[in-house]
Amino acid sequence: APAKSASRVPPLPEVPKDSMCAILQHLEAVFERAVRVAFPQHTAPVNTQIQLSKMADYQCNVAMALAKILRQNPRVVGQAVLDAAGTSPLIANMQLSGSGFINITLSTGFIREQVTRLVTHGVTPPPLNKRKVAVDFSSPNIAKEMHVGHLRSTIIGDSICRLLEFLGHDVLRINHLGDWGTQFGMLIAHLQDRFPNYLKTPPAISDLQGFYKESKKRFDEDEQFKVRAYKAVVQLQGHDPDHINGWTMICDISKREFNKVYERLDVKLSPYGESFYQSRMEAIVADLEQRGLLEQARIQEDETDRKDDRKFMYSNTVEEPQTVMPLIMVKSDGGFTYDTSDMACIRYRTQELDVDWLIYVTDAGQLQHFKSFRAAAARAGYFNSATTRMDHVMFGVVLGEDRKKFKTRSGDTVRLVELLEEGLVRAEAILKEKGRDEALSQQEFDHVKEAVAYGCIKYADLCHDRTRDYVFSFDRMLDFKGNTAAYLLYALTRICSIARTAGVSSGSLLTEARKEPMQLEHEKEWKLARTLLKLPDVILKLTEDLYLHPLCEFLYEVSTVFSEFYDNCYCVEKDKDGNITKIHTSRLLLCEATATVFKQCLAILGIKTVERM
Ligand code: ARG
Numbered sequence: 001a002p003a004k005s006a007s008r009v010p011p012l013p014e015v016p017k018d019s020m021c022a023i024l025q026h027l028e029a030v031f032e033r034a035v036r037v038a039f040p041q042h043t044a045p046v047n048t049q050i051q052l053s054k055m056a057d058y059q060c061n062v063a064m065a066l067a068k069i070l071r072q073n074p075r076v077v078g079q080a081v082l083d084a085a086g087t088s089p090l091i092a093n094m095q096l097s098g099s100g101f102i103n104i105t106l107s108t109g110f111i112r113e114q115v116t117r118l119v120t121h122g123v124t125p126p127p128l129n130k131r132k133v134a135v136d137f138s139s140p141n142i143a144k145e146m147h148v149g150h151l152r153s154t155i156i157g158d159s160i161c162r163l164l165e166f167l168g169h170d171v172l173r174i175n176h177l178g179d180w181g182t183q184f185g186m187l188i189a190h191l192q193d194r195f196p197n198y199l200k201t202p203p204a205i206s207d208l209q210g211f212y213k214e215s216k217k218r219f220d221e222d223e224q225f226k227v228r229a230y231k232a233v234v235q236l237q238g239h240d241p242d243h244i245n246g247w248t249m250i251c252d253i254s255k256r257e258f259n260k261v262y263e264r265l266d267v268k269l270s271p272y273g274e275s276f277y278q279s280r281m282e283a284i285v286a287d288l289e290q291r292g293l294l295e296q297a298r299i300q301e302d303e304t305d306r307k308d309d310r311k312f313m314y315s316n317t318v319e320e321p322q323t324v325m326p327l328i329m330v331k332s333d334g335g336f337t338y339d340t341s342d343m344a345c346i347r348y349r350t351q352e353l354d355v356d357w358l359i360y361v362t363d364a365g366q367l368q369h370f371k372s373f374r375a376a377a378a379r380a381g382y383f384n385s386a387t388t389r390m391d392h393v394m395f396g397v398v399l400g401e402d403r404k405k406f407k408t409r410s411g412d413t414v415r416l417v418e419l420l421e422e423g424l425v426r427a428e429a430i431l432k433e434k435g436r437d438e439a440l441s442q443q444e445f446d447h448v449k450e451a452v453a454y455g456c457i458k459y460a461d462l463c464h465d466r467t468r469d470y471v472f473s474f475d476r477m478l479d480f481k482g483n484t485a486a487y488l489l490y491a492l493t494r495i496c497s498i499a500r501t502a503g504v505s506s507g508s509l510l511t512e513a514r515k516e517p518m519q520l521e522h523e524k525e526w527k528l529a530r531t532l533l534k535l536p537d538v539i540l541k542l543t544e545d546l547y548l549h550p551l552c553e554f555l556y557e558v559s560t561v562f563s564e565f566y567d568n569c570y571c572v573e574k575d576k577d578g579n580i581t582k583i584h585t586s587r588l589l590l591c592e593a594t595a596t597v598f599k600q601c602l603a604i605l606g607i608k609t610v611e612r613m
Contacts, residue, residue, distance in 0.1 A: 019127060034086070055101075058106070118532065130170065135161050141183070166604055178338075184247055185229035199245055267606070285340065288329065295312050347383075357391075359390075399471045451607070451613075528562060532597050535601075
C-alpha cells in the first residue's frame with residue numbers, strides 16, 4: 001500500500017493576512033497537526049484541549065489523554081508533540097511542564113500587530129466558507145396578538161442575522177407570518193356579517209384584537225357560524241377574490257402593528273407568510289401522494305362521527321431513528337396545515353432559493369414539530385443534511401417577576417408596543433434621576449433614552465442561555481450596575497471619553513497606530529490586549545451552536561479587564577493644577593481598540609451605542 005500517512009499530515013496552518021486571527025482555533029490546528037506528525041498511527045480525532053492559562057498565555061493538555069490511549073508516558077508524549085509543533089508566527093515560546101502540559105507564550109509582536117489592526121481596520125472577521133442562510137424568525141400570527149414569545153424570537157433572530165451578516169454570509173431575514181390558517185375563516189365570516197359593505201367601504205377595524213375575540217366566541221358557540229367559517233377558509237385558500245379582499249384588509253392592519261415593533265427595535269424582515277406557499281403546498285402534496293409517501297388513518301380517530309380521511313406523512317426512518325410524530329399534510333376537508341406549509345417552505349428554500357443553511361427561531365414548545373418536519377423533509381428529499389445545515393434555535397418561556405407566565409395585571413397578553421413604551425418611560429425616569437437630562441441636549445437625551453431602553457430589553461434576553469425560561473424585570477435590566485446593557489453602554493461612553501479629555505482626536509490616534517506598534521509593557525496592558533483578541537474565537541464559537549450569551553459574557557469580561565487596566569495604568573498624566581503633563585499614546589490606542597471591540601459586539605447584539613450619556 002502507498003505510504004498514506006505522510007500525505008495525510010496537514011500543512012502548518014496559515015495566519016490570515018487581511019483579517020484578525022482566531023488564536024485558539026489557530027493553536028488547535030497547530031497542535032492537531034503536531035499530534036498527527038508525532039503519532040501517525042493515531043488516526044482517531046484529536047481533542048487538543050487548549051485553554052487559557054495562568055502559567056503562560058495558553059496551555060495545551062493533549063498529552064495526558066493521548067498518553068492513556070497510546071499507553072505511553074505523558075511527559076514523553078508531550079515532548080514529542082512539542083517537537084513536532086513546528087513554528088508559528090503566533091508563538092514566542094513553548095515549554096513542557098509538570099506531567100506533560102505544554103505552556104504556550106504568544107509572540108508580543110503578533111499581539112501588537114493584531115491590536116493595532118483593531119484600531120486601524122476595526123474588527124475584521126477571520127475568513128470562512130460563505131453560505132446562503134435563511135433565518136426564519138419573529139413570525140407572529142396575523143390577527144392574533146404578537147406576544148413576548150415573538151419578541152424573543154425577534155430579538156434572538158435579529159442578532160443571529162447580524163452575526164452572520166457580519167461574517168459575510170448571504171442572509172435572508174424571513175418573517176414566516178401565520179397568515180393562512182383557520183382564524184381567517186372566522187374573521188372573514190364575521191366581517192361579512194358586521195360590515196356587509198366591507199368591499200366597497202372598508203371598515204377601519206382599529207381593534208383587531210376585539211374583533212378576533214368576538215369572532216372566536218361565535219366560532220366556539222355557534223355551530224352554523226363554524227360551518228360558514230370553515231367554508232370561508234376553503235374559499236380563501238382557493239383565492240376567491242372577495243375573500244382575498246377581506247383577508248388583505250385584515251393582514252394590512254396586523255402588519256402595521258407588527259411594523260411598529262420592528263421599527264422601534266430596528267429589525268429588518270421580509271414577509272413570506274404561510275399564504276405564499278399555497279400553490280407550492282398543492283404541488284408537494286401531489287408530489288408526495290404520487291410517490292406513495294402519504295398515508296391515511298394510521299392514527300386512531302376518536303371523533304366517532306367523522307371518518308379519518310386526513311393524510312399523514314410518517315418518517316421515523318433512517319434519518320431520525322427515534323419515533324417522531326407524523327405530519328398532517330391534508331385535513332379531512334382538503335385544507336392544508338402548519339405542517340404542510342413548513343414542508344412546502346423548506347423545499348422552496350432549499351430548491352428555489354438555493355439556501356444551504358436553514359435557521360428557525362421559535363419557542364421550545366415547537367421542538368416536536370421541527371423534529372417531525374425535518375425528518376419528513378429528509379425522507380421526501382427536500383432537505384439533505386449532508387449539504388444543508390439546519391438549526392432549530394429554540395428558547396424558553398418569558399416569566400413575570402412572580403415567576404408565572406408573563407401577563408398584564410388583568411391577565412391579558414402584554415401588548416408589545418405598550419411594553420416597549422413602558423421601557424422608554426422607565427429609562428427616562430432613571431436617566432433623569434441621574435441628572436442626564438441636564439447634561440445632554442434634548443435630542444441627545446432622546447437618543448440615549450431609546451438606546452438604553454431597547455438595548456436593555458434586548459440584552460436581558462440575549463445574555464443568558466436561551467433555552468431557559470427567563471424572568472422579565474425592568475428593574476433588573478435597567479440597573480446601571482452589573483451585567484446589563486445600561487452598564488455596558490455607560491462603560492463605553494467612559495472609554496470613549498478618555499481620549500477626548502486628553503484632547504487627542506481619533507484621527508491622530510490612527511496616524512500614531514500606523515507609525516509604530518503599541519507598547520504592551522504593563523501586565524494589565526498585556527492582559528487587556530490578550531482579552532480583546534479572544535473575540536474572533538468567541539465569534540466562531542457562536543456560529544457553531546447559535547447561542548449568543550457567550551458574546552455577552554465576553555463583553556462583560558472585557559469591561560472588567562478594562563477597569564483593571566484603567567485603575568493600574570495612567571493614560572493621561574496631569575500635574576496638581578490639572579494640566580496634562582504626559583499622554584501615553586500607546587494606552588490611548590488600547591482604549592480605542594477596546595471601544596472598537598465594544599461597538600462591534602453591541603452591533604451584533606442589535607444594540608445602538610451612544611458617544612455621551
Ligand atoms: N407562526 C408561528 C408561531 O407563532 C411561528 C412560525 C415559525 N416558523 C416556521 N417556519 N414554522 O408560533
